[in-house]
């Protein structure tokens with residue numbers, strides 16, 4: 001039994017350790033509060049692996065915590081046998097501060113265990129790493145990125161041999177290995193025998209991207225006219241993004257120059273997050289018909305379009321997904337390529353509209369928990385059972401996957417499809433917004449929103465747990481004047497119908513999510529984020545038309561915030 005170290009034990013160890021200059025200075029100047037936050041835990045493994053502030057401490061991203069986690073992966077692989085080690089690990093990273101350094105440390109730790117290492121040269125997108133894993137037949141993958149977080153953060157995503165983010169079981173095993181590594185300052189590293197990759201994988205990945213195009217004639221018709229602005233937000237996706245659009249036949253791509261070069265300080269944006277409209281400020285100057293933005297590791301995409309009034313409008317992740325599902329299935333039906341056993345996969349806090357659209361084409365829908373790894377799991381299951389053709393996967397948090405040659409969300413695929421979709425509406429003399437209205441008229445109006453409240457630090461964690469417990473214990477019967485019909489408590493994995501009292505088991509794994517289905521078909525859900533110290537609140541309001549749905553959304557938002565204050 002290893003005795004757990006106290007915060008003070010850990011601080012003492014770091015005090016005498018041989019730290020690089022930057023970390024040493026930070027340590028020396030840190031306040032007591034800061035030190036406590038930096039040492040109260042080892043960096044958490046959440047929805048998307050390990051993510052945290054750069055800096056000194058066990059609760060921070062630095063060369064020591066990165067080496068420790070990689071050593072844990074290596075020990076885990078030793079236990080899997082010679083084949084796993086021979087197949088090896090592919091390592092990539094985005095443009096963030098220290099991404100290159102952490103890639104190097106990871107590579108060198110693995111090499112001491114004689115594990116094959118494929119190291120991407122320079123910044124590359126996350127979906128490309130996912131693709132590379134199956135392309136290289138590697139055993140695992142490491143992606144150094146903190147996705148869309150501010151520049152102060154970095155992170156470490158672990159991938160399995162199927163190209164998906166590591167599911168909870170192996171992730172837990174690696175965390176256990178990590179806990180057993182008590183001296184994190186003397187983890188061995190060797191620099192020899194690292195295989196460099198990059199241009200070769202770009203080429204193979206871009207070849208696959210060609211399969212995204214459904215209607216090449218449409219692109220031939222509009223490719224020289226449709227204007228598209230594209231920003232990688234200082235991240236890793238610029239080069240591949242431009243190449244993907246070019247090869248598909250879009251010749252009017254206006255690159256947002258100020259944000260094109262990889263730069264981990266993200267000089268033009270505070271949060272390089274395409275969920276936020278602010279990131280499009282510079283794009284707007286380019287005056288394009290559609291605006292595409294991808295986050296620094298190019299797994300998420302945001303979209304804006306110029307409305308008939310000449311101003312820009314921004315879509316939510318749910319709206320983008322509805323448009324995409326509608327376009328894919330419509331275009332495939334026309335081309336005669338719609339599969340008979342097609343299926344889409346969505347998370348339990350995402351919109352139901354894509355499901356309604358899919359069902360109108362006799363395409364099935366599957367629900368999973370938040371975390372794209374669960375969508376990837378479904379793809380693997382479809383492959384094994386040969387029972388469904390994967391047609392689309394998405395999460396409301398701006399993550400989309402069109403073709404399963406990647407097993408994670410892929411913004412390079414998404415910008416390619418989105419451009420074709422814009423051409424489809426242009427061909428019909430419509431904007432993307434008109435396209436959405438057409439969908440609402442057919443399937444019903446939905447207004448959705450995801451909001452997050454910050455609960456930082458150790459105290460924040462406790463407060464967030466308390467909010468969830470309070471909701472569970474209080475058991476509201478209505479939100480404002482709208483009755484709750486069904487309560488889904490995913491922690492207990494029980495769904496209860498409040499009108500009949502009947503209960504059903506939820507087949508999803510346990511997770512801290514509560515979802516209230518209201519009698520008018522709207523729903524609200526609460527869950528602590530698994531990547532950031534935030535409580536996420538999701539609202540999906542239904543109405544006769546968009547005005548009614550929006551009104552309902554405002555009403556529910558207001559009522560819910562009152563409930564949260566109680």
Ligand SMILES: O=P(O)(O)OC[C@H]1O[C@H](O)[C@H](O)[C@@H](O)[C@@H]1O
Pocket residue numbers: 047048147370371372373395397399528529530531532536
């Ligand atoms: O809501 P969270 O737990 O913070 O997760 C938000 C998102 O984080 C990462 O990007 C994961 O890859 C996604 O699958 C997930 O949806």
